[in-house]
Amino acid sequence: xxxxxxxxxxxxxxxxGIGQYIAERFAAEGAALALVAxxxxxxxxxxxxxxxxxxxxxxxxxxxxxxxxADLTDPADVETIVERAEATLGPVDTLVNNAGxxxxxxxxxxxxxxxxxxFQMMVHTPFRLCQLAVPGMVERGRGWVLNITSKQARHPLxxxxxxxxxxxxxxxxxxxxxxxxxxxGLAAExxxxxxxVNALGTSGxxxxxxxxVVSPHTPDTAPVEDDDAMAxxxxxxxxxxxxxxxxxxxxxxxxxxxxxxxxxxSLAATF
Numbered sequence: 001x002x003x004x005x006x007x008x009x010x011x012x013x014x015x016x017g018i019g020q021y022i023a024e025r026f027a028a029e030g031a032a033l034a035l036v037a038x039x040x041x042x043x044x045x046x047x048x049x050x051x052x053x054x055x056x057x058x059x060x061x062x063x064x065x066x067x068x069x070a071d072l073t074d075p076a077d078v079e080t081i082v083e084r085a086e087a088t089l090g091p092v093d094t095l096v097n098n099a100g101x102x103x104x105x106x107x108x109x110x111x112x113x114x115x116x117x118x119f120q121m122m123v124h125t126p127f128r129l130c131q132l133a134v135p136g137m138v139e140r141g142r143g144w145v146l147n148i149t150s151k152q153a154r155h156p157l158x159x160x161x162x163x164x165x166x167x168x169x170x171x172x173x174x175x176x177x178x179x180x181x182x183x184x185g186l187a188a189e190x191x192x193x194x195x196x197v198n199a200l201g202t203s204g205x206x207x208x209x210x211x212x213v214v215s216p217h218t219p220d221t222a223p224v225e226d227d228d229a230m231a232x233x234x235x236x237x238x239x240x241x242x243x244x245x246x247x248x249x250x251x252x253x254x255x256x257x258x259x260x261x262x263x264x265x266s267l268a269a270t271f
Contacts, residue, residue: 002030003239008089010034010082010133012072012125013099016049017208018148018230022096023054025231026238027063031094034085036068047209064089072099072125073117082132091140094238095133097126097179098148104168104216115171122175127182134186134195142242143195145186146234149249150201153177167216176201180249187247194242200233203253204260223260225253232256 009026013019015037023033039045041052051067058065066088070077085092100122103114126147137143152173156165180199187197204225205217229252236255237245253260 002028003235004094005030007031007094008034008085008092009094009096009238010036010068010085010092010129011096011098012036012129014054015039015045015051016047017210018202018206019096019098020049020054021228021231022098022234023065024058025228025235026094027058027065028061029235029239030063032089033058033063033065034068034089034092035065036070036072036081036085037099038069038071040067040069049209073120075120075124075128078125078128079132081129091136092133093137093140093142094144094146095129096146096148096234096238097129099125100148100172100175101210102169102172102214104172104214106168107170110171118171118175119178122172123178123182126179130182130186134190137195138190138193141194143193144238144240144242145183145195145197146238147179147183147197147199148201149179149183149199150176151251153180153201183249184247191246192243196237196240196242196244196246198237198246199249200230200237200255201249201251202230203251206230225260226258229253229256229258 004026009031011019011023014023014035023035027033035051035054037051039050042050055065055067068081068085070081082092101118152169153176156162183197183199202225204223233252233255
């Protein structure tokens with residue numbers, strides 16, 4: 001018996017990284033998982049990880065998981081995700097909007113195509129998935145939405161400005177700020193329905209495959225958080241009883257009450 005027995009969770013960006021960690025943790029607690037990503041088979045991406053591999057790991061441990069391949073930058077694909085997930089697993093009662101991308105660089109130099117792609121994946125797609133999944137949760141009187149955010153959504157205070165204010169994450173921070181506002185606004189709109197809506201960000205560095213390739217941050221310049229922190233914090237937020245613990249914007253280590261390792265972290269506030 002697990003804390004999520006009988007639940008159906010849809011997790012985007014589940015082929016690797018934080019989405020994979022959350023999906024596997026939820027499956028270990030008894031949830032059936034709809035895993036959404038573009039990379040279906042091993043070797044199909046330059047980055048390690050695929051839906052097939054995550055599905056296989058979950059099933060090998062006795063869990064239930066189905067791949068729902070989709071390009072989250074394609075609105076037509078997004079329209080089908082909830083319907084396809086529910087056709088195979090039943091009504092979705094837990095939605096984790098995790099998928100993300102960051103193109104680092106000065107705000108005035110980000111190409112329009114990259115800017116549009118970031119907003120499509122991290123703002124428009126989560127918003128639309130909420131529109132598609134949450135009405136059913138409201139009708140059934142229970143549900144959980146978890147949006148994966150970032151401390152980059154916060155406003156840098158200055159001048160003088162901290163180091164992290166100029167690390168090339170302004171468009172990414174704009175997307176996460178919009179996601180935070182979706183979280184608090186939707187929580188207010190559905191309050192009393194039994195649906196919890198929260199946001200969760202990392203407290204420190206999580207060396208996912210994507211971060212390892214593109215991020216300017218390394219364990220030498222930023223604190224590294226516990227390997228299980230995001231999945232454990234996600235379970236805590238999505239394990240709260242229906243209609244309780246909603247409208248929160250939290251960060252993994254702080255939410256769990258865990259200390260950071262000491263170090264001269266000049267970029268400690270970037271995540």
